[in-house]
Amino acid sequence: ETGVTQSPTHLIKTRGQQVTLRCSSQSGHNTVSWYQQALGQGPQFIFQYYREEENGRGNFPPRFSGLQFPNYSSELNVNALELDDSALYLCASSLVADPGELFFGEGSRLTVL
Amino acid sequence: QQPVQSPQAVILREGEDAVINCSSSKALYSVHWYRQKHGEAPVFLMILLKGGEQKGHEKISASFNEKKQQSSLYLTASQLSYSGTYFCGTEVAPNAGKSTFGDGTTLTVKP
Numbered sequence: 775e776t777g778v779t780q781s782p783t784h785l786i787k788t789r790g791q792q793v794t795l796r797c798s799s800q801s802g803h804n805t806v807s808w809y810q811q812a813l814g815q816g817p818q819f820i821f822q823y824y825r826e827e828e829n830g831r832g833n834f835p836p837r838f839s840g841l842q843f844p845n846y847s848s849e850l851n852v853n854a855l856e857l858d859d860s861a862l863y864l865c866a867s868s869l870v871a872d873p874g875e876l877f878f879g880e881g882s883r884l885t886v887l
Numbered sequence: 888q889q890p891v892q893s894p895q896a897v898i899l900r901e902g903e904d905a906v907i908n909c910s911s912s913k914a915l916y917s918v919h920w921y922r923q924k925h926g927e928a929p930v931f932l933m934i935l936l937k938g939g940e941q942k943g944h945e946k947i948s949a950s951f952n953e954k955k956q957q958s959s960l961y962l963t964a965s966q967l968s969y970s971g972t973y974f975c976g977t978e979v980a981p982n983a984g985k986s987t988f989g990d991g992t993t994l995t996v997k998p
């Protein structure tokens with residue numbers, strides 16, 4: 775068990791709606807990253823949060839936004855959902871001292887109809 | 888730009904060996920490897936840093952050629968539990984805040 779928990783595990787939305795995904799980091803980890811994984815592809819980096827501030831962002835539009843809370847948990851918000859947003863959203867926690875050693879949650883499967 | 892993995896898929900019998908490769912067009916600081924089984928979270932296997940430092944599971948071995956920006960993961964005496972999709976992730980600088988992943992290599996181990 776990785777210690778990273780995500781919720782909800784599955785959800786269905788329609789185009790134009792908004793969604794919030796949640797992530798609890800592994801104990802002691804101060805960095806949270808979010809990834810989008812389309813079927814048959816590798817995880818695509820969305821952004822990373824460290825000390826409640828964004829610390830790097832991938833090639834995703836501003837309608838993808840996030841938050842990190844003082845307890846290091848995090849949220850991913852996606853506005854104006856599009857069909858292509860359908861994917862598995864993975865949260866990964868890590869330590870700044872060990873940036874490549876990511877501990878992933880099992881993800882939130884989002885389907886946009 | 889994402890790293891390129893090869894092969895895309897490989898099928899083995901138990902006990903056979905496999906090598907999975909990861910190549911980048913950028914100068915890398917680190918390469919890390921994960922295994923993801925269907926419906927599960929990716930699991931960290933190993934990280935290789937520029938300069939030769941490595942950290943990971945004892946039964947996994949890998950190499951990192953800094954001149955060629957290539958890494959290889961060596962799976963020896965494969966077991967059924969090795970089946971899954973293997974991803975390499977790369978970082979271009981320490982604390983860069985971004986890991987870029989390849990599209991994966993699917994390994995199937997048959998009895």
